[in-house]
Amino acid sequence: MRRGTFRDGTVDYAAVGATHAPDLMQYPPERSIPAEETWRLGSGEDRFRTAGDSLLSWTAQRAAGLSVEDVRPASGPAYAGVSFDAEGNPVAPVKREVEQRFDAEGTPFAGPGMTLRLHGRVAGMSADAQLRVISVTEDPRCISLVLGTVDGSVVSGEELFQIDWHEETDEVWFTVRAFDAPTSVLYRFIPGLVKRRRKELFARYLRAISPLYATPL
Template identity: 80%
Template structure:
C-alpha cells in the first residue's frame, strides 16, 4: 500500500478531503454543489493497471480537452500522513517517501503537494485554474488522487478520482466525486455549476474508458 496526503492550508476552500466523506452527497461543504458518478470500465487485473497508469499520468484531464502546464512537484519530501479509506475511516500514517514517476513526455505523475495549471473549456464553460494534489492512493485494488483548487477557477472545491478492482466480482470501477462552490458571477446562476460538472464527468469517462461501459 502506498498513500500520500498533502496537509497545508494553501487551497482556497476549507473542507480538504471532503470528496472522500461517506456523506458528501447528503451534507456537502457550505455553498457547494456535490456530484458523484461511478462507471464499470471492464474487469481483470490488466484493465485495472492500464486504467491506473492512465489516471495517474493525467489522461483524464488531457483527453477531456484540458491543457496541463506549470507542473511543480512539492518542495521537499511529501508528507505521507493520515489518509482515509473508501468508507471515510482514518488510516495509520505511512512514512515511506514516494518515488516520483514520469510519463513519456516527461510530465510527473500525480503526487501529493504537486501544483499545476489547467486551461480549457467544456461546451463553452471555463475549466481553467491552479490546482493542488491533495492526496494520492496506490493500493493493490484501489488507485486514485484528489485535486483541490488553489485559485483562478470559476469554482472553488475538490475532485477525487478513484479506480476500484473488486475482489468479489473482478470488475473495475471508476468513481469521480466533487464539490463545487461558484466563484465567478456567471456560475452563481441556477444550474451552471451542475452543467459544468456533468460535462467534465462525461469527458473523464471517455478518457479512461473509450468504450464507455455501463453507468449505474
C-alpha cells in the same frame, strides 16, 4: 502500496478531503454543489493497472480537452497519512520519500503536494484553474487522486478520481466525486451552469479512462 496526503492552507476552500466523505451527496460543504458518477470499466488486473496509470498521468484531464501545464512536484517528503496494523490499531503518520514516475513526455505522475494549471473550456465555459494534488493512493485494489482548487477557477472545490478493483467480482470501477462552490458572479446567480459544467467534465473523464463508454451505475 503508496499513499500520500498533502496538508497545507494554500487551497481556496476549507473542507479539504471532503470528497472522501460517504455522505458527501447528502451533506456537501456549505454553498457547494456535490456530484458523483460511477462507471464499470471492465474486469481484471490489466484493466485496473492500465486505468490507474492513465489516471495518475493526467490522461483524464488531457483527453477531456484540457491542457495540463506548469506541473511542479512538492519539495521534500510527502505526508504518508494514517494507516492501520493487522489488529486495526492506528499507526503514527510518517514522512518518507515517494518514488517519482514520469510519462512519455517527461511530465511527472501525480504526487501529493504537486501543483499544476489547467487550461481549456468545457461546454463553452472556462475550465482554467490552478490546482494542488491533495492526496494520492496506490493500493493493491484501489488507486485514487484528489485535486483541490488553489486559484483562478470559476468554482472552488475538490475532485476525487478513484479506480477500484473488486476482489469478489474481479470488476474494475471508475468513480468521480466532486463538490463545486461558485466563485464567479455569473455562476453564483445561475447555479445551473455549475451542474452543466460538471456533467460535461464527468462525460469527458469517462471517455478518457474508458473509450467503451460503460454504463453508469
